[in-house]
Amino acid sequence: MRRIHTVVGLAVATLVLGACGGSGGRDPSTLAVPGDHATIQEAVDAAQPGDLVLISPGVYHEQIVVETDDVVIRGLDRNEVVLDGRDELFDGFLVVADGVAVENLTVTRYVQNGVIFTGDTQYEFDDPQADQEAEVGAAPTGNGPGVLERYRVSHVTAVNNGTYGIYAFAARGGLIEDSYASGHPDSGFYVGQCKPCDVVLDGVTAERNSIGYFGTNASGGVFVVNSTFRHNRLGLTPNSQVAERLAPQEGAVIAGNLVADNDDPTAPAITNGFFGGGIAVGGGIGNTVIRNRVEGHDAFGIGLVPLDGFLPMDNRVEGNVASGNGVDIVVDTDGEPLGNCFSDNQITTEAPDGVVASLPCNGEASMFASFPFPSAPAPPDVDYREVVEPGPRPSMPAPATAAAPPAGEPPAVDLESISVPA
Numbered sequence: 300m301r302r303i304h305t306v307v308g309l310a311v312a313t314l315v316l317g318a319c320g321g322s323g324g325r326d327p328s329t330l331a332v333p334g335d336h337a338t339i340q341e342a343v344d345a346a347q348p349g350d351l352v353l354i355s356p357g358v359y360h361e362q363i364v365v366e367t368d369d370v371v372i373r374g375l376d377r378n379e380v381v382l383d384g385r386d387e388l389f390d391g392f393l394v395v396a397d398g399v400a401v402e403n404l405t406v407t408r409y410v411q412n413g414v415i416f417t418g419d420t421q422y423e424f425d426d427p428q429a430d431q432e433a434e435v436g437a438a439p440t441g442n443g444p445g446v447l448e449r450y451r452v453s454h455v456t457a458v459n460n461g462t463y464g465i466y467a468f469a470a471r472g473g474l475i476e477d478s479y480a481s482g483h484p485d486s487g488f489y490v491g492q493c494k495p496c497d498v499v500l501d502g503v504t505a506e507r508n509s510i511g512y513f514g515t516n517a518s519g520g521v522f523v524v525n526s527t528f529r530h531n532r533l534g535l536t537p538n539s540q541v542a543e544r545l546a547p548q549e550g551a552v553i554a555g556n557l558v559a560d561n562d563d564p565t566a567p568a569i570t571n572g573f574f575g576g577g578i579a580v581g582g583g584i585g586n587t588v589i590r591n592r593v594e595g596h597d598a599f600g601i602g603l604v605p606l607d608g609f610l611p612m613d614n615r616v617e618g619n620v621a622s623g624n625g626v627d628i629v630v631d632t633d634g635e636p637l638g639n640c641f642s643d644n645q646i647t648t649e650a651p652d653g654v655v656a657s658l659p660c661n662g663e664a665s666m667f668a669s670f671p672f673p674s675a676p677a678p679p680d681v682d683y684r685e686v687v688e689p690g691p692r693p694s695m696p697a698p699a700t701a702a703a704p705p706a707g708e709p710p711a712v713d714l715e716s717i718s719v720p721a
């Protein structure tokens with residue numbers, strides 16, 4: 300069993316390095332794999348802050364641990380640079396350093412995660428069962444054991460891994476863009492236990508996962524925008540749970556996404572998971588759900604629902620287009636407004652009847668009838684390893700010559716420019 304113990308030391312080293320001028324005055328280097336180093340891990344271990352690890356096409360049976368700050372790891376071809384865990388290795392990339400970027404490659408068939416960024420120094424690299432038990436036993440409040448700062452994922456394909464595709468836990472300052480996840484029995488994209496998270500997911504696609512996006516206790520500066528969530532069992536859910544620290548979840552923005560047909564029986568199932576929903580705010584607070592297109596769900600399109608003892612409160616649902624769902628909008632709060640509101644949504648069905656008019660964003664709220672949490676029968680589980688892999692995905696432009704800055708703070712999101720997708 301290998302346990303990562305070095306994050307605190309790295310943080311101290313980063314402070315000293317920053318005081319000396321970032322990379323210490325040296326020019327960044329490019330470390331080629333396999334030209335300069337036979338393996339990706341050898342190149343990563345040799346890299347210094349500011350360096351680029353550039354990987355040639357090939358299949359690499361490695362699990363990579365990144366412990367050096369401000370390193371960029373990039374494939375020369377998104378579809379031809381493949382990290383394959385062969386259903387034996389645990390994580391494709393375990394990143395425990397600040398400012399790291401992973402770009403333009405495919406990560407598949409790892410027992411746990413395709414790519415994980417975490418500031419949790421107790422993360423078990425070689426024991427997924429220990430990780431699961433530790434997570435369930437985590438304290439319900441507090442800042443956690445550490446926070447990773449700054450990360451970027453761009454043009455990465457994560458398919459058929461055993462838990463998550465792209466996973467950020469106890470990490471802040473992230474950008475996940477133009478990436479794809481499918482065939483995961485938990486979620487394609489996961490952001491959890493951070494406050495503030497300061498993370499942007501932009502232009503991502505999640506298909507045939509149990510859940511497309513899972514945001515447990517992910518609060519503050521969370522933006523999921525301009526993305527596609529389809530053919531999962533559940534589209535996306537900002538949610539509160541006691542199994543992780545920093546509950547309740549609050550302050551995510553879900554905007555301009557296509558959320559369609561998330562009732563797919565060919566997607567793998569999560570234990571005690573939900574089936575047939577588009578956007579579910581599960582016990583979240585102060586979230587904004589605006590200008591999404593949500594269609595084709597057996598249970599509901601957009602739901603404000605309780606989860607794990609938490610009630611959804613102060614959420615704003617505005618300007619969405621929902622159609623072809625079992626129910627387009629559902630509110631399950633025992634008739635209590637709890638500060639939730641609706642404005643300018645295009646829908647044909649709601650539950651309970653009259654709930655949207657009872658909860659206006661520009662007016663006084665009123666009590667409404669109680670309505671139980673709706674659900675659709677879940678089909679049998681599917682082996683995630685048998686989910687059909689996607690075709691080629693677009694590579695990043697000019698990967699051999701494009702600039703390779705370390706991960707910085709995520710870009711600002713211009714919500715006014717985001718419209719309902721076609």
